[in-house]
Amino acid sequence: xxxxxxxxxxxxxxxxxxxxxxxxxxxxxxxxxxxxxxxxxxxxxxxxxxxxxxxxxxxxxxxxxxxxxxxxxxxxxxxxxxxxxxxxxxxxxxxxxxxxxxxxxxxxxxxxxxxxxxxxxxxxxxxxxxxxxxxxxxxxxxxxxxxxxxxxxxxxxxxxxxxxxxxxxxxxxxxxxxxxxxxxxxxxxxxxxxxxxxxxxxxxxxxxxxxxxxxxxxxxxxxxxxxxxxxxxxxxxxxxxxxxxxxxxxxxxxxxxxxxxxxxxxxxxxxxxxxxxxxxxxxxxxxxxxxxxxxxxxxxxxxxxxxxxxxxxxxxxxxxxxxxxxxxxxxxxxxxxxxxxxxxxxxxxxxxxxxxxxxxxxxxxxxxxxxxxxxxxxxxxxxxxxxxxxxxxxxxxxxxxxxxxxxxx
Amino acid sequence: xxxxxxxxxxxxxxxxxxxxxxxxxxxxxxxxxxxxxxxxxxxxxxxxxxxxxxxxxxxxxxxxxxxxxxxxxxxxxxxxxxxxxxxxxxxxxxxxxxxxxxxxxxxxxxxxxxxxxxxxxxxxxxxxxxxxxxxxxxxxxxxxxxxxxxxxxxxxxxxxxxxxxxxxxxxxxxxxxxxxxxxxxxxxxxxxxxxxxxxxxxxxxxxxxxxxxxxxxxxxxxxxxxxxxxxxxxxxxxxxxxxxxxxxxxxxxxxxxxxxxxxxxxxxxxxxxxxxxxxxxxxxxxxxxxxxxxxxxxxxxxxxxxxxxxxxxxxxxxxxxxxxxxxxxxxxxxxxxxxxxxxxxxxxxxxxxxxxxxxxxxxxxxxxxxxxxxxxxxxxxxxxxxxxxxxxxxxxxxxxxxxxxxxxx
Numbered sequence: 001x002x003x004x005x006x007x008x009x010x011x012x013x014x015x016x017x018x019x020x021x022x023x024x025x026x027x028x029x030x031x032x033x034x035x036x037x038x039x040x041x042x043x044x045x046x047x048x049x050x051x052x053x054x055x056x057x058x059x060x061x062x063x064x065x066x067x068x069x070x071x072x073x074x075x076x077x078x079x080x081x082x083x084x085x086x087x088x089x090x091x092x093x094x095x096x097x098x099x100x101x102x103x104x105x106x107x108x109x110x111x112x113x114x115x116x117x118x119x120x121x122x123x124x125x126x127x128x129x130x131x132x133x134x135x136x137x138x139x140x141x142x143x144x145x146x147x148x149x150x151x152x153x154x155x156x157x158x159x160x161x162x163x164x165x166x167x168x169x170x171x172x173x174x175x176x177x178x179x180x181x182x183x184x185x186x187x188x189x190x191x192x193x194x195x196x197x198x199x200x201x202x203x204x205x206x207x208x209x210x211x212x213x214x215x216x217x218x219x220x221x222x223x224x225x226x227x228x229x230x231x232x233x234x235x236x237x238x239x240x241x242x243x244x245x246x247x248x249x250x251x252x253x254x255x256x257x258x259x260x261x262x263x264x265x266x267x268x269x270x271x272x273x274x275x276x277x278x279x280x281x282x283x284x285x286x287x288x289x290x291x292x293x294x295x296x297x298x299x300x301x302x303x304x305x306x307x308x309x310x311x312x313x314x315x316x317x318x319x320x321x322x323x324x325x326x327x328x329x330x331x332x333x334x335x336x337x338x339x340x341x342x343x344x345x346x347x348x349x350x351x352x353x354x355x356x357x358x359x360x361x362x363x364x365x366x367x368x369x370x371x372x373x374x375x376x377x378x379x380x381x382x383x384x385x386x387x388x389x390x391x392x393x394x395x396x397x398x399x400x401x402x403x404x405x406x407x408x409x
Numbered sequence: 410x411x412x413x414x415x416x417x418x419x420x421x422x423x424x425x426x427x428x429x430x431x432x433x434x435x436x437x438x439x440x441x442x443x444x445x446x447x448x449x450x451x452x453x454x455x456x457x458x459x460x461x462x463x464x465x466x467x468x469x470x471x472x473x474x475x476x477x478x479x480x481x482x483x484x485x486x487x488x489x490x491x492x493x494x495x496x497x498x499x500x501x502x503x504x505x506x507x508x509x510x511x512x513x514x515x516x517x518x519x520x521x522x523x524x525x526x527x528x529x530x531x532x533x534x535x536x537x538x539x540x541x542x543x544x545x546x547x548x549x550x551x552x553x554x555x556x557x558x559x560x561x562x563x564x565x566x567x568x569x570x571x572x573x574x575x576x577x578x579x580x581x582x583x584x585x586x587x588x589x590x591x592x593x594x595x596x597x598x599x600x601x602x603x604x605x606x607x608x609x610x611x612x613x614x615x616x617x618x619x620x621x622x623x624x625x626x627x628x629x630x631x632x633x634x635x636x637x638x639x640x641x642x643x644x645x646x647x648x649x650x651x652x653x654x655x656x657x658x659x660x661x662x663x664x665x666x667x668x669x670x671x672x673x674x675x676x677x678x679x680x681x682x683x684x685x686x687x688x689x690x691x692x693x694x695x696x697x698x699x700x701x702x703x704x705x706x707x708x709x710x711x712x713x714x715x716x717x718x719x720x721x722x723x724x725x726x727x728x729x730x731x732x733x734x735x736x737x738x739x740x741x742x743x744x745x746x747x748x749x750x751x752x753x754x755x756x757x758x759x760x761x762x763x764x765x766x767x768x769x770x771x772x773x774x775x776x777x778x779x780x781x782x783x784x785x786x787x788x789x790x791x792x793x794x795x796x797x798x799x800x801x802x803x804x805x806x807x808x809x810x811x812x813x814x815x816x817x818x
Contacts, residue, residue: 191636228602228786241657245647256640264680265646266674377632380633
């Protein structure tokens with residue numbers, strides 16, 4: 001039994017029209033009118049496919065399909081929201097491949113042993129409301145719903161998650177987490193170049209890297225670049241350059257077992273002839289190994305403190321994200337590997353470099369992910385693309401893995 | 410004979426009300442309505458002081474005072490425009506001390522041998538219309554007037570120097586440079602910390618540093634910070650960090666005989682979890698020694714090219730400013746030194762780190778500058794301040810130097 005690739009691709013394209021941006025891209029920010037339109041379509045499609053639709057208090061959507069037994073459903077899905085100028089696959093693929101799975105079972109008149117649950121989590125991207133992975137975070141019971149509902153938009157303090165959920169009509173009654181899951185599968189694009197470079201069909205995701213995000217501001221003194229001798233300068237920019245170089249070399253010295261990135265730097269006042277008064281920069285540190293992750297953060301902080309002290313500067317530091325690595329259970333990853341092999345596809349056991357809903361669900365039920373190749377690794381970009389045959393392969397692996405877990409009587 | 414310090418300080422304060430910003434600061438952008446208001450006041454004050462006012466086609470204002478002879482006038486002055494959020498001394502001090510000099514001669518019924526000329530140059534700062542030092546540049550015959558009149562505002566392409574001159578009523582008839590000068594003196598604040606730190610009254614300015622400004626954009630590829638292996642990255646940010654550090658260390662290795670500054674850095678897209686696609690940064694290189702200046706620029710460019718090549722990146726490079734060092738004639742600096750000593754004040758022969766109108770006038774007539782201390786070296790800032798006694802000293806040195814040059818019959 002295989003999914004209907006034509007139907008899945010057409011449906012992906014249909015959703016990609018909602019918030020279409022660029023040639024093939026999408027901008028569908030969580031809780032926007034485009035998000036509402038996509039949710040409305042999904043609700044209709046779920047209902048038409050015979051699913052019983054539940055909306056929880058954070059707007060997470062769950063479509064239940066009965067099984068022969070009364071147990072917990074095998075769940076699968078992802079999210080329909082995107083980043084600004086995003087792609088058509090990130091999130092939508094996992095939801096729509098799940099819907100295609102349901103359609104395929106309906107076409108083949110198959111009733112699974114365990115019930116099934118198709119999930120669309122609210123606000124995975126977190127671009128307008130913090131934190132990201134919001135829906136799965138709350139569903140897994142790791143964040144306080146009432147606090148999250150008060151989270152306000154970065155661009156408008158008067159709009160909160162709660163008020164926007166109401167205005168798009170997705171403030172449901174169900175308590176998040178009320179429907180327990182047997183397990184959770186998330187099909188997703190890799191968002192990196194590895195599978196394509198190594199010409200592998202499927203990534204069996206063993207774990208999600210730990211992620212530490214920190215924001216720093218080094219503060220010195222603004223001075224005239226032509227009239228201020230070096231001994232008189234408190235050059236926040238030069239100090240930040242030393243830090244950026246240290247951070248860049250750090251990962252290279254550790255053979256990529258730790259990834260370190262400075263993605264944003266801004267000098268103030270930022271004039272060609274003024275010694276920078278302040279340098280604000282961000283640090284992204286990732287590792288699959290929690291010990292290395294903590295050590296890297298500590299080493300970099302120690303270096304920053306040394307530079308700031310020796311250059312007589314001041315430092316502000318804000319910890320934005322501290323997620324440890326999440327390892328998926330062997331039984332789950334083996335179920336994906338088995339499904340992949342049964343379809344005659346090649347695979348690679350690999351970590352996920354990005355954060356995903358499955359990482360949050362891992363504390364709620366046995367979870368894992370299935371990756372398909374991303375062309376040139378491009379993602380979070382309107383040019384994000386995965387080949388049709390890879391989309392098809394991914395959806396078939398999802399189907400096979402879910403059927404293996406839920407059982408066909 | 411001494412100037413009237415009370416009158417000069419009151420006049421400085423009167424002009425500081427035109428475009429007042431902050432507690433003691435001023436924002437009086439060239440060719441703005443504030444500039445017009447200050448020019449109108451100066452024209453009135455010049456006329457009241459018995460000067461014959463000439464306005465040239467670029468709005469440069471020259472107030473002539475007859476001498477016993479018919480020769481070229483000894484000129485002095487500076488500019489009345491400021492940067493955004495500027496100070497009350499930068500430019501205005503040189504103009505108003507010059508006016509005070511005229512008042513003092515009038516009070517004492519003194520007629521000099523040579524005529525005198527008080528000058529207010531148009532748009533020295535260049536913050537809204539490029540280039541800076543515009544009025545003196547054109548007056549010295551180093552730039553084409555018709556091209557300069559077409560220069561449009563950074564913030565409004567419909568406003569040009571020519572249209573703004575007309576709208577404020579300062580598009581004069583006289584050809585720039587038509588009145589030749591015997592010599593030119595410019596009294597100015599140091600805009601650096603040296604005189605204050607060394608507790609010296611007067612800076613005898615021997616030369617103006619050469620200034621090279623260059624803008625670079627290193628271009629790589631935007632990639633996900635979590636999913637992109639190091640070997641796959643084209644990290645424009647890391648490359649720029651290496652350059653910034655090289656630039657910062659360059660001056661330090663040369664004992665400040667070359668000053669190097671990266672004042673502005675911006676990564677794009679500038680997100681915490683995206684490897685920077687591009688890094689735009691500026692380079693300010695200065696030296697009193699043209700050989701060192703050229704060598705520094707060459708060394709830094711070579712390093713940038715190496716980094717860009719080895720990291721497989723692309724480079725855009727724009728030369729914005731290339732001014733070689735300008736040395737003032739010994740006879741001019743000696744005249745200031747002699748005047749300073751005659752007043753019992755301490756002095757230091759020093760370079761100017763910043764660019765000034767006198768640097769442009771140097772190719773037109775023998776020129777030099779007189780510096781007074783800037784508190785904490787702060788300038789181009791609403792907190793710019795010089796002590797009253799230093800203002801008084803500076804104006805007295807200007808008076809003594811001008812009288813020495815023009816002669817009292």
